[in-house]
Structure formats: C-alpha cells, structure tokens
Amino acid sequence: MKPTAPLPLKDGVAPSYLWLQEAADLWSNMLDFLTARFPGVTEEAWRQRMARGEVVNQDGVALTPASPYRRGDCIFYYRDLEGSETPIPFTEQILHQDEHLLVVDKPHFVPVIPTGRFLHESLLVRLKKKTGLADLTPIHRLDRETAGVLIFSHNPASRGAYQAMFQQRTMDKTYEALAGMLEGRSFxxxxxxxxxxxDKFFLMREEEGEPNSETHIDLIERRGALGxxxxxxxxxxxHQLRVHMAALGIPIVNDNFYPHVVPAGTADNYDAPLKLLAxxxxxxxxxxGDVRYFESLRTL
Structure with a gap:
C-alpha cells in the first residue's frame, strides 16, 4: 500500500518514497546509505536536500546526514535531475475535465510519468503544474513515442472503478497508424x-504457441505507397500494435524498435515521430452509466 506522503508537491513533482529493508548495522547513518543506494546523486546534493528539509521519514521528521538508518522506516525525498532537463517542444491539450477524470491529448515524445532523463517534461508533472491536481494518476498507458488520448484519474475515491474498467478491457480503444501497404489482403x-x-528488456517478440494478443486491422485509406x-x-x-504491424511486414513509419532497433542518438528526431496515434x-x-467518447484532435 502506498504510504501517505508527508511532503507536498514541489513544482508539480510528488515526493518519491523508499522503505528501508536492509539490516540496520550495514549503515552508520542515512548519508552513507543514500549515497550508496543512489550512486548517481552526489553526497553534497544529499546534504543540500537534507539542509532544505527535503528528506524526511514517515512521520515527517527531517533527516540529517547523521540520522541513524532505521530498518522498517519509510523515507520520502524529491527526485531531481542533475543538470538541466531538455524541454520537449510539443504541448498537450486537455480534452475534458470533471470531478473524476482528466482526459488529455498527448503529443509524441512526451513520457506519461517521470522516467530516466525525464521529470518535469513528463506529462504527469506538466499536468500537475498546469491544473494543480495533486492526486492526478494515469489509469492506462501510452508509449512515449505514441500520441493521442490518455485518461487520468484525480479523485482517489472513484479511481478504482475506472482502473477496473481498463483492467477488464471493457472499453473500446481505436488507434491509427501509417505504414506500408499490405497488398493481397482483404480488410x-x-x-x-x-x-x-x-532478449532486450524493452522489446517484445512473437513466438509459436497459444495466442495471447489480438488486434483488429482495417485500411482507412491509401496514401501512395503507404496506408x-x-x-x-x-x-x-x-508494444502490441508495433509488434503486430512489423510481423505483418509493414512496420509503422518511424518505428525505431521494430522490426530492428535503431541505435539511439543523443537527442530525439522531432521531425520523425512514430506514426501511431491513440x-x-x-x-x-x-x-x-453514461456512454463516454473522447477523440484526439491530432492527425498523422
């Protein structure tokens, strides 16, 4: 169960938390533990965070470098990125907001939640800053490379009902993709x-055996050599849609994962987004009990 955070949102970022589970005699103090647990964060950075009162335990008590490591405690801290975060030059659009849901039109290249080199440029943090909704949580997912309709819950009391809907797949989701023409096939x-x-942890593949994935595919229109x-x-x-299209011999335009991984450069190529839209x-x-329908304003 997620513990209640004793720290507020900071510039749209909720505090991260970590349960202390290792033996207490392994660490002489919290600074030693934190620098070992997070080698990408310097000792001086942890000292500065602690001096600002931004590292606390489950009771909201600020920790200092000399605070003892106590097994069973839960510590809260703000994730930060060393150095500046490169802005992503695309903007999300809010399609709908009510007392339970926030529906957003996500742009390509923007990750849904903080991950890797993305924190303030994640959709979740952007929206928390924009709306002030501290309890905002995505109730389904889209790849960073995919654009389109994404639904967030901002009411903890009703969140479970909407999450169950997605877990049970009682909704209709429609995507559009631009890919090569699949000749000789009836649609x-x-x-x-x-x-x-x-083999690579971030990829999927097809193999022989009982099917566990299913996609319905139709052709909307032909665009020269593409459909x-x-x-x-x-x-x-x-990655179901990307894997299925690649397996059919028509990988989605600008897919850097399927059928072959394209080595990543130092920056995204904003001129070549994955042509996949929710x-x-x-x-x-x-x-x-009302029928709800939300549609992206974007085009491929």
Whole structure:
C-alpha cells in the first residue's frame, strides 16, 4: 500500500518514497546509505536536500546526514535531475475535465510519468503544474513515442472503478497508424499471435504457441505507397500494435524498435515521430452509466 506522503508537491513533482529493508548495522547513518543506494546523486546534493528539509521519514521528521538508518522506516525525498532537463517542444491539450477524470491529448515524445532523463517534461508533472491536481494518476498507458488520448484519474475515491474498467478491457480503444501497404489482403482482418519478452528488456517478440494478443486491422485509406490503418487492440500487450504491424511486414513509419532497433542518438528526431496515434476511447461510465467518447484532435 502506498504510504501517505508527508511532503507536498514541489513544482508539480510528488515526493518519491523508499522503505528501508536492509539490516540496520550495514549503515552508520542515512548519508552513507543514500549515497550508496543512489550512486548517481552526489553526497553534497544529499546534504543540500537534507539542509532544505527535503528528506524526511514517515512521520515527517527531517533527516540529517547523521540520522541513524532505521530498518522498517519509510523515507520520502524529491527526485531531481542533475543538470538541466531538455524541454520537449510539443504541448498537450486537455480534452475534458470533471470531478473524476482528466482526459488529455498527448503529443509524441512526451513520457506519461517521470522516467530516466525525464521529470518535469513528463506529462504527469506538466499536468500537475498546469491544473494543480495533486492526486492526478494515469489509469492506462501510452508509449512515449505514441500520441493521442490518455485518461487520468484525480479523485482517489472513484479511481478504482475506472482502473477496473481498463483492467477488464471493457472499453473500446481505436488507434491509427501509417505504414506500408499490405497488398493481397482483404480488410478488415484479425491478427493473433503469442507475444513474449524479447532478449532486450524493452522489446517484445512473437513466438509459436497459444495466442495471447489480438488486434483488429482495417485500411482507412491509401496514401501512395503507404496506408493509413485503423487498429483496435482486443488485448493490451506491451508494444502490441508495433509488434503486430512489423510481423505483418509493414512496420509503422518511424518505428525505431521494430522490426530492428535503431541505435539511439543523443537527442530525439522531432521531425520523425512514430506514426501511431491513440485516436479515441469509448466506454460506459462505471459511475453514471453514461456512454463516454473522447477523440484526439491530432492527425498523422
């Protein structure tokens, strides 16, 4: 269970937390533990955070470099990035807000939650700054490379009902993708396969066996050598649409993972976004019983 944070939002960033589970006699004090646990953060940076009162225990008591390591405690701190974070020059659009949900049109390249080199440029932190909604949480996911409709909950009391809807896949999600033309195939059709983790931890692959993934595929229009496709995933495997299209021999335009990983450069190529868009989401609201429909304003 997630503990209650004794620190407030800081510039849109919620505090991170860590349960202390190692033996107490391994560490003489909290500074020694933190510098060993987070080798990417300098000792001086931890001293400065502690001096500002930004490292506390579950009771809100500020920790100092000399504070003892206590097994079973929970510490709270703000994640920070050493050096400046490169701005992502694309802006999200809020499509809808009510007392339970915030629906957003996510741009390409923006990660949904803080990860790796992204913190303030993550969609979650951007939206917390923009709306002031401290309890904002995404209730489904989109890859950083994918644009389109994303739904957040900002009411903890009703969050479970909406999360269950996505877990049980009782909603209709429609994507659009730009890829090569699949000749000699009648549309629409269904692609099913067994997807498993690939050798690289961030990839998936297909293998022989009982299918565990399913996508309905239709052709919207032909654009020269390319086709604009409508994709309706029945299951929600990681990278499912990208894997399925690559397996059919028509990888999505500008896909740097499938069918082959393109070595990453030092910066994103903003002129070549992945041509995959979460076009719309439709569902019956679990609280009101109303039919809800949200559609992206973006185009491929």
């Amino acid at each position: 629409p059709f269904v692609h099913r396969s067994r997807m498993v983790d690939a 604009l496709y409508r994709l309706n995933p029945v299951t929600g495997r990681k 076009r719309s989401i439709a569902f019956t609201d679990p609280l009101s």
